[in-house]
Every structure is written in C-alpha cells, then in structure tokens.
Amino acid sequence: MAVYGSGPSATRTGPTPGYGAHPQRHSAYAPQPDEANRHGRAAPGPVAPRSRFRADIEGLRAVAVLAVVFYHAGAGVIRGGYVGVDVFFVISGFLITLHLFRELRNTGRISFSGFYGRRVIRLLPASTLVVVATLAAAWQWMSPSAAKAVTSDALSAVVYGINVRLSVQGTDYLAAARPPSPLQHFWSLAVEEQFYFVWPLLLVVASAAWVRTRRGRPSRASAATVLGLLAAGSFALCVWQTRAAQPWAYFGIQARAWELAAGGLVALAADRLARLHPAVAGLLSFAGLGAVLVSTVAFTDATLFPGYAAALPVVGAALVIAGGCAAQRGWGAGAVLGIAPLRGLGKLSYSWYLWHWPVLTMAPYVVGHPVATWLKTALALGSLLPAWLSMVLVENRVRFNPVFKRRPRQGLVLGATLSVVTVGVAVIVLGLPAHVQGSGTAKNTADTVSAAQKLADARRALLALVQSSAPLTSMPVNLVPDVATASKNLPADKGCLASLDDTTTAAAMKLGCDRYGDPAATTTMVLFGDSHTEQWFGAVDAVAKQRHLRLVVLTKSGCTPADVLTIKINTQRAYTECATWRANAFKLMASVKPVLVLMSTRTYESPPVDNSGQPVKGAPDQTWTKALLDSAQRIQQSGATTVIMQDTPDPAGVDVPDCVATHPKAVQQCALQVKKAVYANRRTAIATAAQAAGITVVDPTDWFCTVTVCPAIIGNALVYRDGSHVTDAYVQLLTPLLNGDVPR
Numbered sequence: 009m010a011v012y013g014s015g016p017s018a019t020r021t022g023p024t025p026g027y028g029a030h031p032q033r034h035s036a037y038a039p040q041p042d043e044a045n046r047h048g049r050a051a052p053g054p055v056a057p058r059s060r061f062r063a064d065i066e067g068l069r070a071v072a073v074l075a076v077v078f079y080h081a082g083a084g085v086i087r088g089g090y091v092g093v094d095v096f097f098v099i100s101g102f103l104i105t106l107h108l109f110r111e112l113r114n115t116g117r118i119s120f121s122g123f124y125g126r127r128v129i130r131l132l133p134a135s136t137l138v139v140v141a142t143l144a145a146a147w148q149w150m151s152p153s154a155a156k157a158v159t160s161d162a163l164s165a166v167v168y169g170i171n172v173r174l175s176v177q178g179t180d181y182l183a184a185a186r187p188p189s190p191l192q193h194f195w196s197l198a199v200e201e202q203f204y205f206v207w208p209l210l211l212v213v214a215s216a217a218w219v220r221t222r223r224g225r226p227s228r229a230s231a232a233t234v235l236g237l238l239a240a241g242s243f244a245l246c247v248w249q250t251r252a253a254q255p256w257a258y259f260g261i262q263a264r265a266w267e268l269a270a271g272g273l274v275a276l277a278a279d280r281l282a283r284l285h286p287a288v289a290g291l292l293s294f295a296g297l298g299a300v301l302v303s304t305v306a307f308t309d310a311t312l313f314p315g316y317a318a319a320l321p322v323v324g325a326a327l328v329i330a331g332g333c334a335a336q337r338g339w340g341a342g343a344v345l346g347i348a349p350l351r352g353l354g355k356l357s358y359s360w361y362l363w364h365w366p367v368l369t370m371a372p373y374v375v376g377h378p379v380a381t382w383l384k385t386a387l388a389l390g391s392l393l394p395a396w397l398s399m400v401l402v403e404n405r406v407r408f409n410p411v412f413k414r415r416p417r418q419g420l421v422l423g424a425t426l427s428v429v430t431v432g433v434a435v436i437v438l439g440l441p442a443h444v445q446g447s448g449t450a451k452n453t454a455d456t457v458s459a460a461q462k463l464a465d466a467r468r469a470l471l472a473l474v475q476s477s478a479p480l481t482s483m484p485v486n487l488v489p490d491v492a493t494a495s496k497n498l499p500a501d502k503g504c505l506a507s508l509d510d511t512t513t514a515a516a517m518k519l520g521c522d523r524y525g526d527p528a529a530t531t532t533m534v535l536f537g538d539s540h541t542e543q544w545f546g547a548v549d550a551v552a553k554q555r556h557l558r559l560v561v562l563t564k565s566g567c568t569p570a571d572v573l574t575i576k577i578n579t580q581r582a583y584t585e586c587a588t589w590r591a592n593a594f595k596l597m598a599s600v601k602p603v604l605v606l607m608s609t610r611t612y613e614s615p616p617v618d619n620s621g622q623p624v625k626g627a628p629d630q631t632w633t634k635a636l637l638d639s640a641q642r643i644q645q646s647g648a649t650t651v652i653m654q655d656t657p658d659p660a661g662v663d664v665p666d667c668v669a670t671h672p673k674a675v676q677q678c679a680l681q682v683k684k685a686v687y688a689n690r691r692t693a694i695a696t697a698a699q700a701a702g703i704t705v706v707d708p709t710d711w712f713c714t715v716t717v718c719p720a721i722i723g724n725a726l727v728y729r730d731g732s733h734v735t736d737a738y739v740q741l742l743t744p745l746l747n748g749d750v751p752r
Contacts, residue, residue, distance in 0.1 A: 064293065064332040065099060066354035067345025068325065071297075072096050073357040075304045077364050081384040088307025091321035093196055094267050094314070095300055098325035100200055101271025105235075106278060108211055112226050118208050125412075125419030127204065128426075131197065131358075133406045134398050136426040138362040139165060140433050142190045145366070147437055149373035151669030152444060153492045159437045161191040166430050168202060171195040171259040178255025178578050187663070190366040195259050202261040203268050210234065232276045235269050242266035243319075250315035254578045257314055267318065270326050274333075281333035289331040290340030296327025297341040312580040359395035359403065367391040373670070444491055444669045450477075450484035453723030454741040463748040470711060470722075470745065477719040478679065483672040486724045489737050494665035494726055497735040499545035506564035508577060511588040513562055513596050522600070525552025525559030533557045533604040534597055534648075537569040540655055541608040543733045546740040548606060551747045560600055562593045568609040570635035571642075572616035572624070582621045590639075598646060605643045606750065608653035609636065610732070611687045633693040640703050651750055652698055654707040656734050657685035657718040664720050664728035678720035682713050706749045711742055 072095035079089025112118050139162050146155040164170040174195050214234035215226035246263035249256050257263040274281070284292070303321040311317050332342050344350075353360070367387050371379045379387070412418055453473055460466035489497040499505075504521035506513070516522075524545075525533065533555075535541060535548050542563035552559040566577050567586035576583035597605065615628040616635065624631060636652065644650040657680050667678035686709055698705045712718045712727065720727055722738070729735040 062332060063346035063351055064340075064342035065103070065329060065345075067342075067347065067350035068095065068297075068300075068328050068354070069099060069357045070350040070353035071300065071345070072099075072325075073353065073361055077360065077388045078385070079304075080365060080368055081388040082381045083385040083388075085305050087309070088304045088311065090313070091300070091303045091307060091318070094318050094321040095325040096196065097200070097264060097267035098271040098274075098322055098329065101203075101268035102275045102326075102329050103271075104204060104207070105211070105272035105275035108208055109215070109226070109228070109231065109276060112212065112215060116226075118212055119417075120208060121417045121420060123204075123208055125416040125423075127201070128419040128423035129407055129412050129416065130403075132423050132426045134359055134362055134403045135165075135194070135197065136430055137398055137402055138366065139191065139194075139430050142366045142370070143433055143437055145370050145374075146190060147440065149370060151491070151666050152440070153495070153669055154663075154666050156438060158189055158191060159434045161189040161194075162430065162434045165191050165194040165198070166427050166434075168198040171198040171202075171261070175256045175259045178259070187661075188369065190369040193361070193365040199259070199261050199264050200268070203265055207268075207272075210238075228276050228279075232273060235272050235276065239266040239269035239273065242269065246318065247315050250312060251579060251581045254580070263314065267322050270322050271329065274326050274330050277330070278333045281330050284331070284334040286334060286339060289334035291331070292327045293331030293341035296324040296329075296331065297345070299324025299327070310580070356392065356395055356399060359399040360392055363395045363398070364388050364391040367394075444483065444672050446483040446485040446487060446672060448482055448484055449486050450480075450721070450724035452486070453725040453738075454488075456723060457741050457744060460744070463744060466744045466748075467710075470742075473723045474710070474712070474719065475714055477722045478714050478717050479676070480719070480721065481674055481676055483668055483675050483721065484724050487668075487721065487726055488724055489726055489729075489735055491665040491669040491726065494729045494735060497729050497737055499542055499736050499739075501542065501545045501549075501561055504545070504561040504563060505539055505542045506567070506589060508565050509585055510564060511585050512592045513589070516561065517596075521561040523558065524549050524561060526556045527558055529556045529558040531557055532560055532600050532602040533606065534560045534562055534600070534602045536562045536593060536597070536605055536607045536643075537609050538563060538567050539565055539733060540610040541569070541606075541653070543656070543736070544606070544608065544653065544739055544746070546736045547743040547746045550740065550743045551750065554747060555752065557604065560596075560602065562596065564589050564593075566610075568612065568636075569607045569639050570609055570616075570632060571638045572632070572635040573618065574612060575614075575617055575621060580621055582617055582619055584619075594642065597643065597648070601646070602648045604651070604750070605648045606651045606653060607640065607643070608655065611655040611658060611690055613687075629690050629693045632690065633697050636694060637697045637701055637703070640698070641701055644701075644703060649704070649751055651704045651706060652694060654691055654694065654705060654709070655687070656708060657682070657712050658687070659728055659731045660684065661731040663731045665726060665730070668720055668726065675720055680713070680718040680720075682716055682718060685718055686713065704751055706746070708742070708745075711745060 072092035075086050075089035075095075076092035077089075078084055078086045079092075108118055108123065143155075143159060143162055146158040150158065161170060161173070164173045170191065174192060211231055215228070215231040242262060242265040246257055246266060249260070249263050250258075281289075300321050303317075303324065307313065307317060328341055328345070331340055367390070368379075368384055371384070371387055406412065406422070412422070451473065453470075456469050456473060457466050460469050483491075501521065501524070503519055504516050506516060513521075533548075533552055535545060542561070545561060549559055551557075564586060566574070566583065567589060568574060569590065571590070573582045573584070573587055575581070576585070612632065613628065615623045615626065615631055617623055640650045640652055659680055662678070662680075664678055668675050671677050691707065691709075695705050695707070712722075718727070725738045725741065726735055727738050
C-alpha cells in the first residue's frame with residue numbers, strides 16, 4: 009500500500025510486520041453444512057443419533073467471525089481474535105467429515121464429483137463476486153502498481169494457492185513490510201480446499217484398509233487412526249515450524265491440517281459422543297466455549313502462534329461441538345450459542361467474512377487518509393449490508409437452484425466458468441497500462457551533482473535540490489526510476505544479500521561477491537552489514553573502482569553488524585542465523601585483511617534480545633550503540649580503517665513509490681517527517697561514541713532531508729524503492745559525496 013496503514017498491523021498496537029512481528033492474521037470460514045436447506049432444517053440422512061440442525065455450531069461460527077472482524081477493526085479487547093481461523097477450521101473439519109463418512113457408510117462409496125460440485129456451489133459464486141468487485145475497486149482507488157499486485161493475488165486465489173504465495177512473501181525479507189492485500193483473507197479457503205483435495209480419497213482408503221464389520225460397513229476406527237496420525241504429525245510440524253519459519257506455519261496446509269483433523273475426529277466419534285450424559289455434555293461445551301473466548305482476549309500479537317498456543321482454541325471448539333453431539337435438554341453452551349441473533353450471524357458469516365476485509369483495506373484509499381478505529385468498526389459492521397445482499401441475491405439463488413440440488417455435479421461446470429471469468433478479469437487488469445501521469449519536468453538530479461567540479465560544489469548543488477524539492481506537489485514526467493518499476497531498482501550485486509537462513513558467507517563467495525570494485529587490485533575494502541548497508545552497493549562499488557580497491561560484499565537480510573541478537577523476521581525467536589553468519593563474516597574479513605571497512609545498520613527501535621528471545625535490559629540507544637561500536641572496534645583492531653554509515657531516514661513501512669503513484673498531484677503527502685524518520689538520539693549516541701574511539705562516521709541525513717522533511721522526490725529522482733530502502737538510482741548519484749566523506 010502507500011502512505012496509509014492497511015490490515016491488522018495498521019489497526020492495532022502490535023509490532024509492525026517486517027521486523028520480528030507476526031504475519032498478518034486473517035479469518036477462515038467453515039462453510040455451512042451441505043445438508044442444511046434454506047429453512048435451517050437438515051436434509052435426509054442419519055446424523056448420530058438422528059438428523060438435526062446444530063444451532064450451537066451456527067452460533068459458534070458467529071462467535072468466531074465476530075472475533076475476527078472486531079480484531080481486524082482494532083476494536084475492544086479482542087486482541088487475539090485471529091483464533092477465529094482455528095475455530096472455523098475445526099467446524100469445517102467436523103461438518104465435512106460427518107457428511108463424507110455418512111455417505112460412505114450409507115452407500116459404500118463417496119461421489120467425488122458430487123462432493124466437489126457441492127463445494128463449488130457453496131463457495132465460488134460469492135467469492136467470485138468479491139474478487140471481481142475488489143479488483144475493480146483496486147483499479148479505481150489504488151495505484152496501478154498496487155492494483156497489479158492485488159491482481160496477482162486474485163490469480164493465486166482462483167487456484168487456491170494464495171496461502172503458498174503469502175508464505176513465500178512472509179519469508180522474503182525485502183517483501184516483509186508490504187501491506188496485506190485486500191484478498192489476503194482467501195488464504196484460509198485455500199487451506200481448506202487443499203485439505204479436502206485429498207481427504208475424501210484418504211477417508212475411503214483408510215476406512216477400507218483394515219477391519220470391516222460383518223455387514224461390510226467401513227471401519228470408523230481405521231479412519232480415526234489415520235486421521236489421528238495425520239493430526240499428530242501436522243501438530244508436531246506446526247510447533248516446530250512456528251519457531252523456524254512462522255509464515256509457513258501460519259499459512260501452510262502442512263501446519264494447519266491438524267486443526268481440520270481435530271474436527272474430523274469429533275465427527276468420527278459422534279455416535280459415541282451422542283450417548284454422553286447431558287450434564288457431562290453441557291460441561292464439555294461450556295468449557296470449550298470458555299477456552300475459545302479466553303483465547304480471543306488473552307492472546308495478542310506477541311503470542312507465539314500457531315504452535316502450542318493454537319491448541320487452546322482448537323480444543324475449545326472441538327469440545328463445544330463434541331458436547332453438542334448429545335441431547336442437552338436445554339442445558340449447555342448450545343443454549344447460549346443457539347439464540348436467534350447468533351444463529352443469524354452464523355448463517356451470514358461466510359458472506360461477512362468475504363466482504364469485511366476488502367472494505368477495511370480499501371477504505372483508506374477511498375477516503376484519502378488513515379481510518380480511525382471507530383470508523384473501521386463502523387465499516388466492518390457496515391459490510392454486513394453487501395454480505396446480506398450477496399447471500400440473498402447470489403449465494404442462495406445458486407445453492408438452492410433446483411438444477412444444482414438435483415445434479416450437484418453441475419457445480420463443477422459452474423466452478424470452471426466462474427474461474428475463467430475471474431482469470432479473464434484479472435488478465436485484463438494486468439494488461440492495463442501501469443503508467444502514472446506526471447506533470448512538468450524536474451531538474452536532472454544526477455546531472456546536477458555530476459556537473460560539479462569540486463566536492464563542495466556537489467554538496468551545495470544537492471542541498472539546493474533537496475531544499476527546492478521539499479515544497480513541490482507534482483510528480484515530474486522525467487521521474488527516475490518510474491514508480492511502477494521502483495521496487496525492482498535494486499543494487500546490481502547479483503544476489504550478495506544473504507537470505508534469512510544463511511549461516512555462512514560461502515554462497516556469496518560462490519557468486520563472486522568478493523570480486524567487485526577493481527577485481528585486479530591487491531588491496532581490499534569490505535561492505536559489511538544488513539540490507540540497509542547493501543543498498544549503498546552502487547556508490548561503494550564506484551568508489552572502490554575509483555580508488556583501485558577490490559570490494560568484498562558481506563551483507564545479510566535483517567542481520568545487523570552490531571554484536572547483538574535480534575528477533576528473526578516473522579518469528580518470535582532469536583535470530584541465531586545472523587549471529588553465526590556475522591561470526592563467519594568476521595573470520596573472512598580477518599583472512600582478506602581489508603584496508604577499509606564500511607559498515608551500516610538499520611535503526612532498530614526495539615532492544616536486542618538474549619538467546620531465549622527476551623529483550624535485553626537497558627536503554628535501547630545505549631545498548632545498540634555499544635554493540636555497534638564493539639563490532640567497529642573489533643574490525644579496527646585488525647588494522648582496517650572502519651567507517652560507520654549512519655542509517656538513511658526511515659519511511660517506517662510507508663511504501664513511498666506507491667504513495668507517489670496514488671498522489672501524483674500531491675507528492676508532499678509522501679514526504680517523511682524528520683522528527684519521526686531520523687532517530688536523533690541514536691545518531692548522536694553513535695557519533696559521540698565513534699568520535700571517542702577514533703572511528704569515522706558518515707551521516708547522510710543532509711543528502712535526503714531539510715531541517716523538517718525528507719522529500720519523496722529530489723529533483724527528478726525517486727528516493728525510495730519501498731517502505732525502507734533507497735533506490736539504487738539515487739544511491740549511485742551520491743557517489744561523489746560518499747567518496748569525499750570516506751577517508752582514504
């Protein structure tokens with residue numbers, strides 16, 4: 009997105025995703041039981057002990073969707089409302105397994121075409137409408153580049169693969185600060201459909217694999233055994249992956265299957281659960297509802313999730329459903345969950361789920377400014393209107409159409425048609441031009457700086473451009489790079505930025521990251537640090553060439569050169585890979601014996617952590633300064649001249665190119681405020697400590713900012729490529745200034 013916050017990270021007081029925070033959490037939806045008709049009565053077929061409408065499940069669905077919606081709106085104390093995803097998965101696992109096993113028991117087979125046809129009829133009409141409407145809204149109000157990103161999400165959603173896309177993006181350091189998509193909530197549908205792609209076949213094989221009764225009926229025990237093993241393996245993987253690679257644990261089917269399986273196990277035990285004493289059943293259901301409600305208010309964005317924590321809402325939802333399998337004679341959680349308002353919301357929950365998130369994420373674009381919590385809450389509640397309309401005019405007209413009720417296999421044809429329509433709309437949107445119209449021609453920044461004969465003249469020329477650019481309102485037609493391609497304006501180091509999981513410099517050395525600058529030179533300089541260091545590669549490489557130095561690039565995603573531990577992105581554990589990689593980098597520097605080392609680091613607001621991931625006590629500015637100086641002095645003691653480059657002004661996650669594209673006639677809205685973007689206390693502490701240690705410090709603030717603002721565009725140069733990093737084009741034009749400030 010652009011200058012406006014979007015998604016949970018911008019509507020709550022938790023950490024911003026990108027540096028040690030959770031990936032964005034969105035709701036899941038368990039479709040209403042296929043056997044329920046428009047009047048709420050069950051279709052024929054035995055459901056233990058007899059076929060009956062489960063009002064408690066409808067009410068539980070309402071509780072879950074309320075938690076999710078209010079969590080997304082940032083309202084109230086529902087700080088853990090993301091657990092609605094777990095409740096929905098359990099409900100879905102129960103209902104679908106109950107239906108499949110009943111069909112298998114009654115007919116000896118499962119109609120795969122009928123099963124998938126019913127899923128299509130239930131899900132695709134409404135979801136297609138939401139996807140198409142969201143694409144239209146994105147193209148109307150978002151920047152072209154942002155709209156194209158939403159279009160790519162739409163294509164992933166059509167093939168039920170958006171959860172994989174989100175997992176990959178979540179482990180991409182440079183993409184981690186991107187705002188959530190208006191279609192991101194489709195990840196939960198993707199998880200469900202991936203599970204149900206294999207579960208019917210697995211159920212048939214499992215129930216027939218072992219002992220059958222004398223009547224030849226499928227074995228419930230063998231099916232439960234296989235499902236139990238699947239649940240155990242998935243849960244173990246979930247616990248491990250939550251610490252190792254949280255986005256994959258959060259969005260991945262492999263770490264979420266146990267939640268659907270938990271509901272399935274309750275379904276397979278429904279006959280026996282139906283014989284529970286009413287008092288016991290009531291206690292189970294109340295205990296389960298309590299567990300769900302406690303998790304919605306006790307969990308926060310700091311909770312390590314899903315992992316072990318997910319067991320509380322999952323077990324809670326399973327207990328509610330299990331207790332409801334018995335006739336409760338008016339006592340139990342069903343008496344609360346079955347009240348008319350909750351049943352009504354439960355019936356509407358799928359539509360509300362589909363509509364509320366696009367409404368919340370698109371609102372800042374429509375109104376032109378960040379949305380307050382009260383307005384988000386009002387919008388979330390207001391999204392009930394399109395939800396109700398789509399349910400009445402689209403969902404129900406398809407679901408209860410006599411043709412589809414008699415021949416559910418026709419749903420497959422409907423699904424193929426709707427998918428083609430969605431893909432067609434997405435392809436059209438992708439084909440629309442992404443150019444944003446500018447006005448006027450700005451002075452060429454690169455020519456202005458390079459034309460100066462002396463360093464002092466280059467400084468004055470750039471300072472004048474910064475000053476004159478601050479009040480400008482229109483994006484120039486000769487902007488470099490273009491806002492549509494700015495995100496790809498990366499350093500030309502061919503992959504020298506080590507990944508989050510790398511623990512040595514070996515991969516970078518294989519790529520030739522030790523042969524930049526003047527490869528034939530006998531003396532060496534090193535560029536050492538994180539991605540905020542790597543962004544300087546273009547200028548540093550040019551300086552190395554001019555000075556006839558071989559350049560070795562030692563940079564790693566999210567890995568500060570300061571001798572401390574931080575939280576690994578999208579996890580809640582210490583970034584031990586960084587500490588191991590940093591130690592290896594020190595060894596490599598000792599072997600190459602550089603004459604000059606340039607190091608920099610992103611300015612981390614949170615304190616360093618210990619091995620257990622707990623914050624280190626002490627003032628963050630002093631702690632960080634000492635750690636950075638410890639690393640700098642260690643390098644200097646080896647004989648190299650060490651230079652600390654202060655961090656560039658921080659956009660704080662605001663995607664600057666997208667903001668400019670959204671406001672081409674008011675680009676001043678995208679400027680950074682110095683008091684927020686420049687961490688003055690940290691800079692002062694580093695400069696003071698470095699001076700005392702005899703270490704040179706280069707502060708580039710004047711190359712970016714006036715006294716009050718840091719313009720998004722300086723001359724004709726777009727300064728930032730995303731919400732954190734400077735464009736390579738702007739870095740390269742700063743070469744003369746960097747060369748003048750770095751000692752020889």
